[in-house]
């Protein structure tokens with residue numbers, strides 16, 4: 271229904287029109303609130319209450335049936351006084367995922383053009399609708415210049431029937447969420463779960479029909495499913511006020527009480543859905559920080575996968591919110607519903623805690639194991655900080671000992687194993703048949719003149735520290751002790767530049783390593799040739815001989831970086847964090 275203030279609407283209409291024109295020029299956006307609730311929860315009662323209340327707001331109440339995916343050729347039905355206006359959705363090619371998004375928004379926008387502007391839009395869904403399918407349709411990218419924006423999702427629940435709906439859904443209801451449950455083991459989801467898990471506000475209605483204890487049980491259950499939503503209790507849907515309950519929720523442009531929830535912790539009361547909170551350190555605004563988080567979020571939200579291990583988690587994300595401080599003092603907020611998520615600059619309300627060094631991410635969904643999620647996030651992010659320390663460490667070393675004499679060749683290969691119990695190892699072998707150790711530098715030297723050095727890294731469950739140590743030792747040894755053999759180097763360079771990577775890789779070494787330990791994959795990363803040629807990802811670069819030492823040092827750093835990044839993307843870093851956290855360790859923060 272298109273609801274005027276209820277008083278003086280005619281007199282005010284010209285003023286409204288002027289206001290509306292003004293707002294057009296300033297591009298004020300109209301908030302849209304999705305009101306959902308299981309059959310009989312009290313949605314119509316709520317809408318009737320709103321239409322009769324004297325609130326002085328122009329609210330359009332729109333009935334929609336997007337949730338009924340079997341029949342999406344629906345109109346938006348808008349009641350204006352006694353008149354009923356229908357706005358048909360113009361669906362493009364009939365594919366709901368491609369066309370409804372814009373069609374739904376367009377329909378509302380064209381409605382506003384025809385009917386004049388509103389201050390607010392309430393979109394009432396059918397009782398069986400899954401708001402997780404609807405909310406993303408109205409969460410419109412700023413760039414699309416829409417005149418509406420998603421303000422939030424309000425879910426009404428029936429205090430008397432909620433627990434039964436959650437625990438003992440009817441056959442019809444089970445049928446409705448069949449798709450959701452396909453491929454999932456464990457407790458099944460119900461429509462009531464979906465409606466609560468996606469809510470920004472939950473209104474527990476029909477409280478006159480339950481005892482105080484029953485009401486408490488309902489509230490506790492709702493909170494266990496969705497720890498972030500604001501909760502209100504009503505009789506006959508008489509909400510205490512519209513602002514903050516139905517209107518002006520800003521649930522998608524601010525993150526609200528993420529910290530408040532984090533302090534309360536999570537509960538496993540509901541077997542299917544829960545809310546978990548993750549800690550996240552301040553991140554750099556770049557490749558090793560925010561972009562890395564972005565990649566991890568793509569993994570969990572898009573693929574249902576933990577990026578650190580590549581493991582498919584058997585979980586679904588319904589809603590995700592977060593406050594992420596950056597090391598430069600700025601603050602980002604994370605918002606997401608199902609597969610859609612966004613990392614944006616915080617608005618003023620959210621910047622209050624911007625100086626914090628720790629952020630929070632709250633996730634609502636199915637099959638969430640808080641410890642597993644935290645570990646995945648930590649591991650994924652920690653790799654970045656570890657890399658920085660690695661580079662610092664090698665960076666200090668490199669200028670002291672310019673890598674003048676890289677020898678006939680230095681090749682890096684990363685081998686990643688997914689074995690849990692495997693250890694981190696560094697083999698710096700010559701000809702693949704000999705391993706250099708600190709105890710036998712002489713034999714290493716002897717052979718080094720004859721063949722390219724081969725560095726083989728096994729990065730497994732153990733921390734990098736030993737590996738880094740070994741790597742430093744190796745680089746030191748190469749740069750300090752190994753004499754240059756100009757003739758040999760030139761010859762080798764030409765041969766390699768022409769022959770490509772394979773001539774550099776000694777088959778013996780590869781065999782040896784593979785036999786020692788089964789590996790998940792072998793990743794040739796790069797090769798540096800001592801006389802100024804470098805092979806990076808099969809690409810040959812010939813460096814200027816005069817600047818060899820300087821450039822080679824830089825190149826080695828870059829190679830190390832790639833090497834470790836490539837390796838850690840594929841390995842299981844069990845135990846890695848524990849070691850980093852040891853106070854006073856060589857790489858302790």
Ligand SMILES: Nc1nc2c(ncn2[C@@H]2O[C@H](COP(=O)(O)OP(=O)(O)OP(=O)(O)O)[C@@H](O)[C@H]2O)c(=O)[nH]1
Nearest residue numbers: 308309310311312313314315397475476505506507
């Ligand atoms: N006792 C009691 N009855 C209520 C309350 N709220 C709504 N009702 C009644 O419950 C019934 C269902 O309410 P509706 O508002 O039609 O519920 P709905 O969510 O729109 O239902 P559907 O359109 O079927 O999805 C109506 O008979 C209402 O009068 C309440 O707080 N207490």
